[in-house]
């Protein structure tokens with residue numbers, strides 16, 4: 001029969017177990033980089049629970065055993081995207097953009113106008129509203145099945161919890177961490193001896209995909225919403241009108257977008273933002289060129305993997321600051 005621990009010995013073991021479990025939980029949630037098996041985590045967690053139940057006067061609110069839900073859930077519930085969240089074809093040169101435009105013109109039989117938008121360096125987010133209330137938020141996942149991040153999305157300041165009208169709609173966009181929030185977060189993590197995030201996109205992913213939404217709340221995430229998915233609204237004929245409607249409903253849209261009736265206008269936009277990239281308060285990794293007419297988007301449809309009516313012009317990767 002093991003000797004009964006003194007209170008001081010129990011306190012020491014409890015603090016060590018809590019510290020270890022917090023490190024493991026942070027690796028699991030913040031960086032999707034667990035360094036122990038779930039079983040080893042669970043056994044250690046149970047050790048702490050047993051010690052705290054033997055010495056209840058040593059239980060403190062900050063103990064991981066006191067966290068809502070207590071144990072470390074191992075995954076989010078899943079969401080099926082009725083309309084798949086497709087990725088996009090990538091191009092890397094103006095010649096390829098000319099070819100894209102030629103394919104589009106050939107398919108629709110006439111020149112088309114485009115809507116040109118910055119490609120935000122974040123992670124895709126779908127928001128579903130029922131009778132004007134935020135019902136569910138989900139990540140892209142594999143395009144058909146995403147993760148339910150509703151509790152986390154409710155902590156993001158620029159996501160409307162209630163719409164100005166009782167609409168049942170789905171909208172999509174990007175969840176991002178602005179550069180200033182990213183710098184502040186990494187400084188805090190460095191001071192706490194935690195591993196820092198490699199870039200704002202990883203930080204946004206690690207922050208949105210938190211099982212403890214109280215952590216998400218601290219991370220200063222924001223969004224740019226750019227797609228009005230369902231239901232089709234008769235009065236909305238173009239991507240430009242869709243984006244204006246999204247703004248009217250209270251969503252954050254990216255104000256830099258333009259309508260372009262010539263490739264030169266698109267080239268000018270690309271050149272401008274490739275130069276201005278570093279001065280933007282958020283990360284971008286390219287420009288998205290979309291056929292502006294929603295009817296033509298429908299007519300062009302999708303290939304097996306990507307839409308035929310939009311393309312991502314990718315900038316050269318940023319040179320990491322040494």
Ligand SMILES: NC(=O)c1cc2c(N)ncc(C(N)=O)c2s1
Pocket residue numbers: 086087088117118119120121122124174226288
């Ligand atoms: N279809 C996708 O995967 C997209 C991804 C993105 C992105 N990361 N940022 C901006 C847009 C946009 N403005 O449409 C899109 S569209």
